[in-house]
Amino acid sequence: MTVLGLETSCDETAASVVRLAADGSTEVLSSVIHSQIEDHAAYGGVVPEIAARSHVEMIEGVAARAMAEARIDYGDLDGVGATAGPGLVGGVMVGLGFGKAVALARGLPFVAVNHLEGHAVSARLGARVDYPFLLLLVSGGHCQLLEVRGIGDMSRLGTTIDDAAGEAFDKIAKAMGLGYPGGPALERLAATGDGPRFDLPRALLGRKDCDFSFSGLKTAASRIAQSLETDQDRADLADAVQSAIARQLSERTDRAMADYAERHEARTLVVAGGVAANRTVRRVLEEAAARRSFAFVAPPLVYCTDNAAMIALAGAERLRLGLISDIDAPARPRWPLDEARAIADPVHPTGRKGAKA
Structure with a gap:
């Protein structure tokens, strides 16, 4: 066809x-x-x-x-x-x-x-992936976890209650003066950064569901960006932001994998969307999948x-x-x-x- x-x-x-x-x-x-x-x-x-x-x-x-x-x-x-x-x-x-x-x-x-x-x-498009699978769809406009049983047959397990992860990347990068598109620029800058310098907020720690929230992180990082003085300061903040986003994606996905594993023998985690091109995000999620004995699949970068x-x-x-x-x-x-x-x-x-x- x-x-x-x-x-x-x-x-x-x-x-x-x-x-x-x-x-x-x-x-x-x-x-x-x-x-x-x-x-x-x-x-x-x-x-x-x-x-x-x-x-x-x-x-x-x-x-x-x-x-x-x-x-x-x-x-x-x-x-x-x-x-x-x-x-x-x-x-x-x-x-x-x-x-x-x-x-x-x-x-x-x-x-x-x-x-x-x-x-x-x-x-x-890049590998044989059979239904059903657990999907983390993470992009500039969307951030959600879904159980995908087939075309037109999907259930939402969690979603962002405010901003998407890709939007957080882009808006923080803009506040740091990194230009557009911000996400790839922030990732390049983070490669030389020391993230632990900055203490960024962690959202929804008291909730046990699979929802996401990035608005608090976006606001805190944007405020810090206004006081940065050197290129190293900017690199350190970029690394802190990237790590914080990857950590939240991993934590919520881990909860979804635990729930999914109780209902399915075949365990595959698919990560798709523009943010899936971020290498740090991919690595952290791949490690989380390995801990739960899930196969990890992401589309080719293109x-x-x-x-x-x-x-x-x-x-x-x-x-x-x-x-x-x-x-x-x-x-x-x-x-x-x-x-x-x-x-x-x-x-x-x-x-x-x-x-x-």
């Missing part, structure tokens, strides 16, 4: 062609990503309007290049998958609309893909951050199950993977715009 995937949920315009074999193995025939980092660097973060306009300008060319590199024609496709949310809705609309147009023009089935489900299956290969694979897996979307599938700024839990037990109280996922 060969599927064209499109991803425009944030600041990357991406297209990919992925082939899913009958035995479940995958082959990435092409993966093209146009990054907008230079467009947003002057603002210290992603500007939604600029991102959406860039997607409009780039989507056709990126998709054409993906098809050319895959050496196939649109007639060779079995379907089209596009991110329908969650994300910056102006950007989501661009890829979603383009994907629908291709599907309509070629008479192909269309799949509206949850961006987070794409991250959930991204590890399957598939940790936003990409269309994971969207194409999620689309292919849905097509194989006959899960085809209506052509009027809407763009969704919020779209929880476990919608039943999000409705029954929202992290934030319901307000004018509904409960946040």
Whole structure:
């Protein structure tokens, strides 16, 4: 099954062609990503309007290049998958609309893909990972632990009650004057730092659930950043922040693994999302998995951050199950993977715009 995937949920315009074999193995025939980092660097973060306009300008060319590199024609496709949310809705609309147009023009089935489900299956792009597995999805906008039993069958075990880990990385890096994107810059600086110099707060120590919180860490580190005088001071704070985030991710994941192990014999921990590219985070989580006798799997680094290969694979897996979307599938700024839990037990109280996922 060969599927064209499109991803425009944030600041990357991406297209990919992925082939899913009958035995479940995958082959990435092409993966093209146009990054907008230079467009947003002057603002210290992603500007939604600029991102959406860039997607409009780039989507056709990126998709054409993906098809050319895959050496196939649109007639060779079995379907089209596009991110329908969650994300910056102006950007989501661009890829979603383009994907629908291709599907309509070629008479192909269309799949509206949850961006987070794409991250959930991204590890399957580099290795054979069987369902079920425990997933830590950790990125700029999301931080949650999920039991993944299959496509469209996931249960939330824990989530952030405020900021995501990737957001904490980026906002603290911005406070330290490290520029954009902040997470990779902070990781490079931390390599020469002495983190124990700084005593940063540890969140939710009295709670026994699997939820996360990074707002206190973000505020404390940002205040410390205002008083730094030397490059070594900045490196030490960067190391302290990176260690604190990795420690909290490890502690909550350890609780989830203990709960998961009581219900499953097959034990696999998958770590996906942009923060999974951080080497310190990977190492700490891999060590935690080893202590619980869990196999540790993370996507290849190129598939940790936003990409269309994971969207194409999620689309292919849905097509194989006959899960085809209506052509009027809407763009969704919020779209929880476990919608039943999000409705029954929202992290934030319901307000004018509904409960946040």
